[in-house]
Amino acid sequence: MSVAQVIPFPGAASRRLARALAGLDAARAEQAAAVAGLQRQLQALREETERLRHSVLDWHGEVEVAQSRLVQAGTAVRALQATAARM
DSSP, X not given: OOOOOOOXXXXXXXXXXXXXXXXXHHHHHHHHHHHHHHHHHHXXXXXXXXXXXXXXXXXXXXXXXXXXXXXXXXXXXXHHHHHHHHO
């Protein structure tokens, strides 16, 4: 009985390689799109965080103004109480 020798079909390996490379290229393109999407979302988050920071700073300023007005009102109330006590 003779042993048969398998001869590779020409081009089969190159087609497999071409498919594999096309798959890698598609995966790279998909990954690039995902990274670009992530970068856009990070930029949006950065902008929103900056808006929030400004909002908190504004709120803090308003709280300081309110505190100052409360101190002035407390001083005025004590002055009125002292005046009323003298009457």
